[in-house]
Amino acid sequence: xxxxxxxxxxxxxxxxxxxxxxxxxxxxxxxxxxxxxxxxxxxxxxxxxxxxxxxxxxxxxxxxxxxxxxxxxxxxxxxxxxxxxxxxxxxxxxxxxxxxxxxxxxxxxxxxxxxxxxxxxxxxxxxxxxxxxxxxxxxxxxxxxxxxxxxxxxxxxxxxxxxxxxxxxxxxxxxxxxxxxxxxxxxxxxxxxxxxxxxxxxxxxxxxxxxxxxxxxxxxxxxxxxxxxxxxxxxxxxxxxxxxxxxxxxxxxxxxxxxxxxxxxxxxxxxxxxxxxxxxxxxxxxxxxxxxxxxxxxxxxxxxxxxxxxxxxxxxxxxxxxxxxxxxxxxxxxxxxxxxxxxxxxxxxx
Amino acid sequence: xxxxxxxxxxxxxxxxxxxxxxxxxxxxxxxxxxxxxxxxxxxxxxxxxxxxxxxxxxxxxxxxxxxxxxxxxxxxxxx
Numbered sequence: 001x002x003x004x005x006x007x008x009x010x011x012x013x014x015x016x017x018x019x020x021x022x023x024x025x026x027x028x029x030x031x032x033x034x035x036x037x038x039x040x041x042x043x044x045x046x047x048x049x050x051x052x053x054x055x056x057x058x059x060x061x062x063x064x065x066x067x068x069x070x071x072x073x074x075x076x077x078x079x080x081x082x083x084x085x086x087x088x089x090x091x092x093x094x095x096x097x098x099x100x101x102x103x104x105x106x107x108x109x110x111x112x113x114x115x116x117x118x119x120x121x122x123x124x125x126x127x128x129x130x131x132x133x134x135x136x137x138x139x140x141x142x143x144x145x146x147x148x149x150x151x152x153x154x155x156x157x158x159x160x161x162x163x164x165x166x167x168x169x170x171x172x173x174x175x176x177x178x179x180x181x182x183x184x185x186x187x188x189x190x191x192x193x194x195x196x197x198x199x200x201x202x203x204x205x206x207x208x209x210x211x212x213x214x215x216x217x218x219x220x221x222x223x224x225x226x227x228x229x230x231x232x233x234x235x236x237x238x239x240x241x242x243x244x245x246x247x248x249x250x251x252x253x254x255x256x257x258x259x260x261x262x263x264x265x266x267x268x269x270x271x272x273x274x275x276x277x278x279x280x281x282x283x284x285x286x287x288x289x290x291x292x293x294x295x296x297x298x299x300x301x302x303x304x305x306x307x308x309x310x311x312x313x314x315x316x317x318x319x320x321x322x323x324x325x326x327x328x329x330x331x332x333x334x335x336x337x338x339x340x341x342x343x344x345x346x347x348x349x350x
Numbered sequence: 351x352x353x354x355x356x357x358x359x360x361x362x363x364x365x366x367x368x369x370x371x372x373x374x375x376x377x378x379x380x381x382x383x384x385x386x387x388x389x390x391x392x393x394x395x396x397x398x399x400x401x402x403x404x405x406x407x408x409x410x411x412x413x414x415x416x417x418x419x420x421x422x423x424x425x426x427x428x429x
Binding site for chain 2: 201203221224236237238239240266268
């Protein structure tokens with residue numbers, strides 16, 4: 001039995017990938033022990049004991065590595081911990097930096113290198129796109145309203161105002177742009193990015209690279225419904241040969257190791273890079289649902305076990321998200337608040 | 351295989367493009383036209399078949415066939 005810790009268990013209307021990863025692992029092998037790493041005691045994943053066996057409240061990565069390491073070692077000592085799969089952008093740099101130390105402590109990871117991680121920085125994407133034979137829409141960094149106005153004049157409306165890590169809004173006039181600029185900078189700081197709007201369908205690819213240039217599997221999907229934050233809600237599996245080829249080339253060219261998502265705009269065979277996410281996306285279970293269980297393959301690679309690289313799947317499969325009510329007891333909340341961990345299964349109401 | 355050949359099309363006129371994820375609802379004459387275009391029939395030949403099957407003049411059918419082919423090109427389904 002393997003114990004795998006997974007972060008991003010905020011299965012809300014702005015979902016993290018954690019629950020989809022845990023569900024994929026449970027479907028691969030029900031003996032997997034799935035451990036949720038949570039930053040908020042109200043994260044739904046803390047209460048979803050049908051996919052996450054036990055969860056622990058974690059110190060914020062901004063408070064430093066020592067606290068995180070101590071917490072992981074505590075979990076390892078208490079219930080066992082063989083691998084950690086971080087899946088939130090804000091914690092990835094730290095886990096990437098200390099992945100060798102974790103390995104020395106007997107905790108496996110499957111993460112890119114720091115150099116690979118830096119490829120997803122907005123100012124690196126132009127060169128990455130050129131190397132992949134695709135286009136990166138022009139993007140300008142701004143740090144003041146004056147710079148924003150100059151950028152808007154150059155790029156013209158509509159364009160996209162986005163944060164360096166989170167949030168992106170299409171804007172159609174200066175007032176709207178200033179409003180979004182203020183919102184994002186107040187929440188996430190600077191710089192703010194303004195990007196030229198491109199035509200096409202938003203198509204995404206999820207995959208895992210083996211670190212030697214080969215892919216463990218790829219699945220492409222179209223967002224058919226998004227949340228107000230632009231997050232993937234409903235989707236359709238697609239087979240776009242050129243887009244899948246770009247994803248293969250990305251893994252090959254950069255020897256990418258670990259999970260990734262390419263977010264692209266596609267107009268026929270013209271592909272625009274929007275973002276590279278160096279982790280599984282929140283829709284990762286969709287890949288599992290069409291027969292390509294990427295979290296399972298990632299674990300198998302990390303454990304030096306045999307894995308499938310089969311990537312044939314059907315186009316036209318739909319992912320339908322829905323909301324669901326789980327009833328928990330205040331004792332669940334209490335244990336998370338006071339002990340920093342969920343109750344063991346069946347302990348509520350005792 | 352070109353994109354029109356890849357289009358999944360059922361008898362009720364529901365078409366799905368596996369490359370873009372787009373789906374379309376087609377009427378009977380549009381289904382007929384796609385079937386004929388896949389057989390590499392040209393606009394004149396398609397118009398002749400449409401005028402026989404749907405009780406329209408050849409000229410109207412020819413205009414419809416040309417417009418439909420333009421729409422397919424617009425959606426990237428035809429070169």
